[in-house]
Amino acid sequence: MRMLINVPETVVPDALRGMAAAHPELTVDVENRVVVRRDAPVTDKVGLVSGGGSGHEPLHGGFVGRGMLDAACAGEIFTSPVPDQMTRAAAAVDAGRGVLFIVKNYTGDVLNFDMAADLAQDEGIQVAKVLVDDDVAVTDSLYTAGRRGVGATLFVEKIAGAAAEEGAPLERVEALARQVVESSRSFGVALSACTTPAKGSPTFDLPDGELELGIGIHGEPGRERRPMMTSHEIADASVDAVLADLRPSGPVLALVNGMGATPLIELYGFNAEVQRVLAERGVPVARTLVGNYVTSLDMAGCSVTLCQADEELLRLWDAPVRTPGLRWGI
Amino acid sequence: MRMLINVPETVVPDALRGMAAAHPELTVDVENRVVVRRDAPVTDKVGLVSGGGSGHEPLHGGFVGRGMLDAACAGEIFTSPVPDQMTRAAAAVDAGRGVLFIVKNYTGDVLNFDMAADLAQDEGIQVAKVLVDDDVAVTDSLYTAGRRGVGATLFVEKIAGAAAEEGAPLERVEALARQVVESSRSFGVALSACTTPAKGSPTFDLPDGELELGIGIHGEPGRERRPMMTSHEIADASVDAVLADLRPSGPVLALVNGMGATPLIELYGFNAEVQRVLAERGVPVARTLVGNYVTSLDMAGCSVTLCQADEELLRLWDAPVRTPGLRWGI
Secondary structure: OOOOOOOHHHHHHHHHHHHHHHOOOEEEEOOOOEEEEOOOOOOOOOEEEEEEEEOOOOOOHHHEOEOOEOEEEEEEEOOOOOHHHHHHHHHHHOOOOOEEEEEEOOHHHHHHHHHHHHHHHHOOOOEEEEEEOOEOOOOOEOOEOOOOOOOHHHHHHHHHHHHHHOOOOHHHHHHHHHHHHHOEEEEEEEOOOOEOOOOOOEOOOOOOOEEEEOOOOOOOOOOEEEEOOOHHHHHHHHHHHHHOOOOOOOOEEEEEEEOEOOOHHHHHHHHHHHHHHHHHOOOOEEEEEEEOOOOOOOEOEEEEEEEEOOHHHHHHHHOOEEOOOOEEEO | OOOOOOOHHHHHHHHHHHHHHHOOOEEEEOOOOEEEEOOOOOOOOOEEEEEEEEOOOOOOHHHEOEOOEOEEEEEEEOOOOOHHHHHHHHHHHOOOOOEEEEEEOOHHHHHHHHHHHHHHHHOOOOEEEEEEOOEOOOOOEOOEOOOOOOOHHHHHHHHHHHHHHOOOOHHHHHHHHHHHHHOEEEEEEEOOOOEOOOOOOEOOOOOOOEEEEOOOOOOOOOOEEEEOOOHHHHHHHHHHHHHOOOOOOOOEEEEEEEOEOOOHHHHHHHHHHHHHHHHHOOOOEEEEEEEOOOOOOOEOEEEEEEEEOOHHHHHHHHOOEEOOOOEEEO
């Protein structure tokens, strides 16, 4: 096991302590595993709360800050946080204009955010929820009924976050988040399995020289296993899988994402192929983000997320953001 | 071989095409492998040029932009760029106030940048050079006479870049770059070897359950091989190796860097341990940057770079920067 850790049991709190030390603009409640903007609750602003199992960093804690999330709840590795964390987060960020829960579609997350919404509403906090389910690879998976939520979560958090920062009311922030979900699709490919600290060995068996198309971010099975493909072929397969389900009539936002252990030089090379396919298919690209953003521990591989973006979504995408994982304009 | 590539021969130009597509604020000369700020040459500004072997991304191409480098030259994987690339870069960014070459201390890079400086000066461009040699692990290594240049390169490029952006003259930019070099030390640890595309297998043999202390960014041998250590122990060893050579009398900038394949959750956990050691040793930390910045392809591992920073260096560190790899304030 080649891990830079102390013991598996403390990986999540250790990382939260390290985040706190590096980012004084965040308040990190290590005991309860909640990361909050230091200036929360922000007067007259809708609060955005997300979270999920750890192991997908910078998602979600790395997207807390001005212009994006107000708070994120960190579960154990690949395990949903609990409702108590989410209600704490909601209480910490509610400024009286309500809170939006951004939930990736995994059964545990859905149940726990549902319960937390009920609890928060009992405490007088207005809560709306949006479910992210952008992964076209499979319907119904190891931890999911319906589609899994993956890369589009970044687009939802950024765009809804920008609207909230501008003072949009909860209904508007929620509607924009839904628009992003409906306009986004993803497809991922694993070149290696990931290893959870608790298990200490790969979560599934992927022989050298093979890859898995349509992988989930917890190593859930994909569509098919194939002999190793070139970057060119992987881009064709990934983009075409997305476009089979999303036929953009205008420009898209593109996220060319690494699964955690794929070097940036490979991701940029892959981006060249993704842009080639999109050009061949007649899809104009308005903005491209390349990097390891929605990850799966030390998995090697990549995913492509496209979001059809009208002018308003593009404007909100470009709006200033200041988080550990995504930052521009401030 | 689990690589997201087409063929080994095109890895570098493929990545440059992908960078060009993602970053319209850069001009990427794929044929000559030079990345330049689109607005270069910037009137009345000293030009900053760096570069080196590829495989260390985002270093250097990912640090081109406002407030940092004006241009970067990309060599083949782990191979110095050639003088022609450097003179092209110098000519592209020179606004008549001279150009600073920032050179990591590897024999090929040093020779080629020296030759390029002579050629550029023959063309009437005033050139100064600064050599980065911050790695305390070993003196004289596989590709180096003296100390290797690693993580401090990021500090040099950011701080000298900020000074140049403010209009400082070449002598001042060079002096600041030298101050950063003299004030910075690094130490790196490999948990796995890296695999170059051309070779297709690990560049050295590191059995599971062992690590190498003092590794270079091309897999050059370090100080010693040991059975796997905890994050706590690795932080002790790394920080103490740095502090044995740099005894800061004031606050430091800290770079807690991943070697490419180490997930962010592990790097943040490692940062908690680095901060603990620094606190125990009485070293105050002014700023911390955590992430995969000066990498070695798909190597798992980490490095620590400390830079003793006076108020002026801190101010220049905090100054706005807009590059693919490092961005804030704009």
